[in-house]
Amino acid sequence: MRLSNQINDQLLARAREAASRHGCTMSIAVCDAGGHLLQFCRMDGAFAGSADIAMRKANCAAMFNAPSHAIGDIVRNHTLTGFELSNGGLMLFGGGLPICIDGELVGAIGVSGGSAEQDIEVARDALEGLV
Amino acid sequence: MRLSNQINDQLLARAREAASRHGCTMSIAVCDAGGHLLQFCRMDGAFAGSADIAMRKANCAAMFNAPSHAIGDIVRNHTLTGFELSNGGLMLFGGGLPICIDGELVGAIGVSGGSAEQDIEVARDALEGLV
Amino acid sequence: MRLSNQINDQLLARAREAASRHGCTMSIAVCDAGGHLLQFCRMDGAFAGSADIAMRKANCAAMFNAPSHAIGDIVRNHTLTGFELSNGGLMLFGGGLPICIDGELVGAIGVSGGSAEQDIEVARDALEGLV
Amino acid sequence: MRLSNQINDQLLARAREAASRHGCTMSIAVCDAGGHLLQFCRMDGAFAGSADIAMRKANCAAMFNAPSHAIGDIVRNHTLTGFELSNGGLMLFGGGLPICIDGELVGAIGVSGGSAEQDIEVARDALEGLV
Numbered sequence: 001m002r003l004s005n006q007i008n009d010q011l012l013a014r015a016r017e018a019a020s021r022h023g024c025t026m027s028i029a030v031c032d033a034g035g036h037l038l039q040f041c042r043m044d045g046a047f048a049g050s051a052d053i054a055m056r057k058a059n060c061a062a063m064f065n066a067p068s069h070a071i072g073d074i075v076r077n078h079t080l081t082g083f084e085l086s087n088g089g090l091m092l093f094g095g096g097l098p099i100c101i102d103g104e105l106v107g108a109i110g111v112s113g114g115s116a117e118q119d120i121e122v123a124r125d126a127l128e129g130l131v
Numbered sequence: 132m133r134l135s136n137q138i139n140d141q142l143l144a145r146a147r148e149a150a151s152r153h154g155c156t157m158s159i160a161v162c163d164a165g166g167h168l169l170q171f172c173r174m175d176g177a178f179a180g181s182a183d184i185a186m187r188k189a190n191c192a193a194m195f196n197a198p199s200h201a202i203g204d205i206v207r208n209h210t211l212t213g214f215e216l217s218n219g220g221l222m223l224f225g226g227g228l229p230i231c232i233d234g235e236l237v238g239a240i241g242v243s244g245g246s247a248e249q250d251i252e253v254a255r256d257a258l259e260g261l262v
Numbered sequence: 263m264r265l266s267n268q269i270n271d272q273l274l275a276r277a278r279e280a281a282s283r284h285g286c287t288m289s290i291a292v293c294d295a296g297g298h299l300l301q302f303c304r305m306d307g308a309f310a311g312s313a314d315i316a317m318r319k320a321n322c323a324a325m326f327n328a329p330s331h332a333i334g335d336i337v338r339n340h341t342l343t344g345f346e347l348s349n350g351g352l353m354l355f356g357g358g359l360p361i362c363i364d365g366e367l368v369g370a371i372g373v374s375g376g377s378a379e380q381d382i383e384v385a386r387d388a389l390e391g392l393v
Numbered sequence: 394m395r396l397s398n399q400i401n402d403q404l405l406a407r408a409r410e411a412a413s414r415h416g417c418t419m420s421i422a423v424c425d426a427g428g429h430l431l432q433f434c435r436m437d438g439a440f441a442g443s444a445d446i447a448m449r450k451a452n453c454a455a456m457f458n459a460p461s462h463a464i465g466d467i468v469r470n471h472t473l474t475g476f477e478l479s480n481g482g483l484m485l486f487g488g489g490l491p492i493c494i495d496g497e498l499v500g501a502i503g504v505s506g507g508s509a510e511q512d513i514e515v516a517r518d519a520l521e522g523l524v
Contacts, residue, residue: 005147005175016136036179037186040171044136048167048296049325052348055168072343084344092343116340165296165441194442209509212465212485213477217445267409267437278398298441299448302433306398310429317430 001101003032008039011109011126016043018125026113026122027054033105035059050112056089057096058110063087065105068096069120095119097127132232134163139170142240142257147174149256157244157253158185164236166190181243187220188227189241194218196236199227200251226250228258263363265294270301273371273388278305280387288375288384289316295367297321312374318351319358320372325349327367330358331382357381359389394494396425401432404502404519409436411518419506419515420447426498428452443505449482450489451503456480458498461489488512490520
């Protein structure tokens with residue numbers, strides 16, 4: 001299984017709608033299981049700096065098949081000093097979620113632009129129905 | 132003037148159609164005038180490596196307000212050794228085009244996945260009607 | 263609207279005067295809304311290392327349209343581990359301020375060389391009358 | 394001997410005048426003997442991408458106490474493969490000149506925005522009277 005443009009178009013559309021419901025303008029990135037970008041949208045008015053962060057959150061979730069905030073909790077609880085420097089620079093906070101289909105990692109979504117909690121919710125809303 | 136999601140959605144849709152007409156699967160990136168990513172699509176089947184190239188072509192065209200192949204011609208004709216190492220790493224071949232509205236640089240498009248000539252044509256097709 | 267050499271010459275002159283009033287020698291950077299350098303001055307006696315920091319503070323303020331110390335507060339209060347690794351490496355402490363004209367982000371100023379508080383004051387003094 | 398703000402203000406003013414005489418808008422960087430930025434100006438209308446190139450040309454001239462085009466000639470004539478990858482990425486073409494006072498390297502100037510020949514001329518014009 002792989003993420004297709006058909007799926008990703010829907011993921012981005014749902015994420016944009018969810019962000020608007022939260023009153024936020026966000027950057028949303030979808031990457032493959034290798035962390036390489038598949039589709040991306042920076043919404044009108046979102047900070048330029050949110051683009052890089054969304055892509056890094058997606059990469060983080062793909063590289064470890066786990067939510068970026070969950071990896072962050074492990075890293076902080078176990079004082080895994082320097083962990084964030086690996087893999088090109090990881091964002092170890094909320095907004096990155098792995099995407100699994102039939103139990104297999106196929107990619108990840110990364111959202112940036114709101115609070116970490118809002119970013120997580122938008123990422124979850126985008127994946128709803130899919131996973 | 133700025134590029135909006137409304138414009139960029141159309142640019143990506145037109146680029147995807149144009150790529151399909153060429154029988155190619157491509158990565159298409161749209162960035163703002165500062166080279167920061169606005170929207171992106173890697174088509175089903177396009178090489179993972181084409182994502183980074185498309186983004187760098189767009190950045191190149193934005194940084195110098197010129198087609199990436201035209202900058203490449205200058206760099207090669209004048210043996211500007213090392214030029215490609217500037218600005219985070221430039222792609223100095225066909226597929227990056229600046230986007231101007233009312234004579235002002237507002238961003239750029241970068242296309243990768245076919246031959247350089249095909250990439251240029253798809254980028255041009257995407258911008259047709261806009262500029 | 264864009265920052266012009268006329269404006270930036272004044273910003274740098276005011277920042278240099280303000281730094282001198284604080285008895286400090288500083289680096290001052292002004293960048294555009296995309297974070298790309300417009301003008302820069304390292305004052306006689308300022309640390310060589312302050313140059314890079316001033317440029318990164320300006321980039322940080324431009325990328326998020328907010329003071330670098332305000333972004334830093336959010337990052338520390340919410341434990342956004344790794345945030346500083348995004349966008350080429352961010353300086354998340356005082357001295358970077360966005361520059362808005364008619365409500366639009368046009369660039370940012372970054373100051374380094376004194377305490378974070380002094381850097382903020384010098385940046386504010388430089389922008390006084392402009393924004 | 395060191396480059397001072399008094400000298401650098403004059404260097405930048407002369408470079409801006411010289412660029413205008415050439416009908417060009419350029420980026421001009423002055424660095425110290427360690428290649429660290431001292432002063433910089435991107436003229437109104439100069440490409441965003443010229444900023445990084447001007448700084449790298451100055452760094453190149455400072456690192457080897459020679460004009461960037463002369464180092465480029467040596468690198469190309471002797472096939473010094475990969476040389477441009479050293480020192481953070483070197484620009485091995487015209488526009489970077491070392492600055493010596495009383496026979497001692499004190500820094501360098503880097504100019505970008507015109508042709509390599511124009512960039513060299515503007516750098517020379519800026520240094521005239523100084524060295």
